[in-house]
Amino acid sequence: MDCCCVDCCGHGHPHAFTRRQWMWSTALASVGTMLSGGVGPRGSSAAAQTAENASAALDVLRKSISVDVHTHGGMTGIMSQAPPNGDLAKGMRAGSLAVACLADVPDAPILRRNAAGVLTAMRTPEPGELYKYHLGRLDWVDEMVASHNLRRALTAADLEAAHAAGQPAIVGDVEGLDFLEGKLERLEHSHQRGVRHVQLVHYTPNDIGDFQTGIVTHHGLTPYGAEVIRACQRLGFVCDVAHATEDTAKAAVRVSTKPLLLSHTAISGSPAMGPTPLAARQISRDHARAIAQTGGAIGIWHFFPSLEKYVDGLKEMADVVGVDHVCIGTDQSSNPGILPDYTQWVHLVAAMLRGGFSAEEAGRIAGGNYMRVFRAAVG
Template identity: 70%
Template structure:
């Protein structure tokens, strides 16, 4: 992070990680059903791992917008605690409050494991969108000060979340469906249609473009594709770090991305919005 002049990243744990594998097409999927309490236990283990990162590796934890501002001013790497999928709460909203107390400030509703919140893009549709419990989860996130992330959610789920939400939503990592710039179609099911993206932008939120492009110039093209749909004020970077193929395998490469954005025609103001300003705006609104 220091080598890449990067002040803050979202460090997301994956509660359903023990269940994940790849199918014959190389696409991530669940390989078995979770045992009762298994994902909650794994979630607690990863929270402890994040605590260790903060305690022993020179990181700060960002709990509010002011923490991000001070991290930037001091050049001190900081992490925003995130969780990719709320499968661990198992219908118990008190676990969401516990996660907030442990430093979680960004919560993705669904991932690869069926839950009682809503449908996800690569799974079987069972809820026809967001459930009433899912709506309760969103309202509780707003109450607690947790940014709601609708990455992996189906278009129907995301649009329902947008109707329930009274704060900006984040769709942290995706690309525009039919992207001409993306290197691989392997994750086409995880891309979003224009109307899907617009629903997020209309909440005042932002859509993060992941780094699944063959080079940085193509990545900039991918950013432009989404900007053309929802505007520069609603696009951000969502690397989904170390996904293969991907052009940002290490945070030290971040400065090269900024250079590519400027080279590709973005102004310095536009690059600043995409590289952090837009996220900062919705983070501030969501957590405070």
């Protein structure tokens, strides 16, 4: 049921807007800025075309639930030292993003950038250290959800209800199960705390499997890693194999009974990305196809030179696995990318339409494909 603005933002306004109207009206203001702010080409017919394109993008976002399948919520998000704040919800409303999979990073306390600019674990964590940090971040999320009118989605029905009401939603996400230390009850506890999406490995060696930027020690998934995947699927988590080596990901494919997600990457040697220090995190065509064969989806991150190049990056992946297996996982954090916040989300969808995706394809890439994975894994 719709509510009035007093409930939505905590301070009274003379007019009672429904949440739906509020979300879409801020998005329209953003499109208005686009029309007057030089985002579109000059000249009346070009401007008219831009307006048409922007309203077509909004239409896509009204009809389908859009999802950033991997994010840290930007500069003041879950990886920052900032207290929980309204920036994420505000940006999502402005750009009409319905759902953010908000990932805490349990191994963050031991990560540093090496000379090549690549994140590396600088030391072995103390026993319990990463779990303690993870629990602290779950508290942070609780506070943010409670104070900033975000809906925490525990089921697909929650995501549908949030979208229908125009209320931004988050899916609790964890980047790397380095905190488990062999204790599957910690996974269960995270589920009870509202997490619905977990990534197996990150930058810290663990006993689940190998990661792309580390030394190969397990030659794929370990028997314990297989047990973790089965536990994820039994409990109802989206299982994310981003950062896993090709061998680990392919072994996960063999174990998995549900569609897998690989939330943030690009195709190996992506011409649209160009030369990048992130090359080791890109994936081969075979690696991508293995994920698609589970009915899964592959998220393209936002480290591209422009929105147009980003759309090319989506096409590069769609050419390999098909439009039904591509999604958007920005990995928005402190690193610069084309979507530093979500005010640009509607413009990204507009760029997809300009770039040749049909409205229906744009809807699937912008969220429909993730929703399929989420429904199968979480229900």
